[in-house]
Amino acid sequence: MANEIGRKASELKQRGDQLGAETMHNPWTERLARLGYLAKGVVYAVIGVLALQVAIGSGGKTTDTHGALATLAQGAWGKALLAVVAVGLVGYVLWRVVQAWMDPDGKGTNAKGLVVRAGYLISAGIYTALAVAAFQLVLGTGGGGAHGDQSAQSWTARLMEKPFGQALVAVVGLVIAGMGGWQIYKAWKEKFRKKLRLDELRPQQAEWAVRISKLGILARGLIFVLMGVFLVQAALTANPQRARGLDGALESLASQPYGAVLLALTAAGLVAYAVYMAVEARYRRFLGA
Template sequence: MRQKASLWIERLARLGYAAKGIVYGIVGVLALQAALGTGGKTTDTQGALTTIVTQPFGKFLLSLVAIGLLSYALWRFVEALKDPENKGTDVKGLASRAGSAVSGLIYAGLALSAVKIVLGSRSAGSGNSTADSTARLMAQPFGQWLVGTVGAFILGMGLYHFYKAYSAKFRKDLKLSQMSNTQETWAVRLGRFGLAARGVVLGITGIFLIQAARQSNPQEARGLSGALDALAQQPYGPLLLGIVALGLIAYGTYMGVQARFRRIVTG
């Protein structure tokens, strides 16, 4: 029974990585189209869900993505609670496990958004949900400090993504023995490019949150779509946006590599 449970956990994890890859791939494709002036738009992960549902068989496809996102959330909770990779209980290990738990909450919320869209009860990607969330957090005791702390954490995550891209230590998470030399080479390239691009948008998001805390203005906060908009508004904006968009497509593709070749320890 335990072996069957472990097998199902592994399947959930792989399905989850695939769904996450689809969402980020769509965000990247839309941003690339916007950069090239061929349509598209800068959007976030919830906006990607809306894009899916407008396609032929959209509700069916989005339902599958919702299941995948929920699977990913469950896998992240397993990582946080069961600690299958033995992160430990020291400061570094607890921080890693806490990050897994937060990721699980985020993707559980995204899965819920997908379900609501399928049921027709809401539309994703409208308004500034990041500003709304920031306003709620800022209304709490020590709200400005809380927002600033969250911003600093996200900025730190962005810098950590750069480190992972530079070090390529993510290679140890892959079953390299099952990959050809060409597959390994491209997996590392996609991983590095994708992690760096995600580091850019996380860093910009963190800076905006810190700015919102400093000015006590929730409207200064921006999420993924706001970070992409900020890039587009810089000198050489379309070029910058296009590079990061390609990186997000690479990140989505790398999640597909993770779905197939990741070394998943379930216990």
């Protein structure tokens, strides 16, 4: 009986591995993933450019990813561009699921690897919501609901109503700040290099790609740290209004001494992150290649 169960389990595993291999080597998986990185880059480029305009006093606004989608929807070709971005975001979600399920990057099944793969699933969930909002804006059926600070404060308030709610908010804040810290460390140590086929670029081009990518990841990491800190403050003061989204984090930089300079540097960093996404879309190593 035990041998039969073992044999069935082995057959199921082999079928799963075969299905995984077929999916991982499907060219459409890679194409959608590359489009996904590019779409994510477009969103961050919009956020960075709008914030840079605020910093130099030429209009603009501080916004988050949902606000960036609403900005893209404007103009004669806005909805067409947004439709492409929406499809790209679906591709990004698909790739995150593939990363979590099939582990093409070899993160493994130890504690660290499982945490990273769980993070991929969380990312897939976040970008699923963003893709849905993009399609709603394209179709004119919504997508303009609460986001940014409003969204952060709303779910923080709901979470605080639960048992041990303040502690949960603090944990979420520490996790987000930790994610930001990891991004800063990854940028500083240039760990992203091994994901890229930099050998396909000329040496000077590769060096510039690394520098810009490093700046972009550092800037995004800083924003995550700030958002995490605001959540911890909200938990410690039992005040959900202290929570901040991406737009609020940018506004907090602008309100500091030399705020225009800080905001300009961070905004330039977010544009650099968009460039990094474009580099990853073109030169990323996929599926263990």
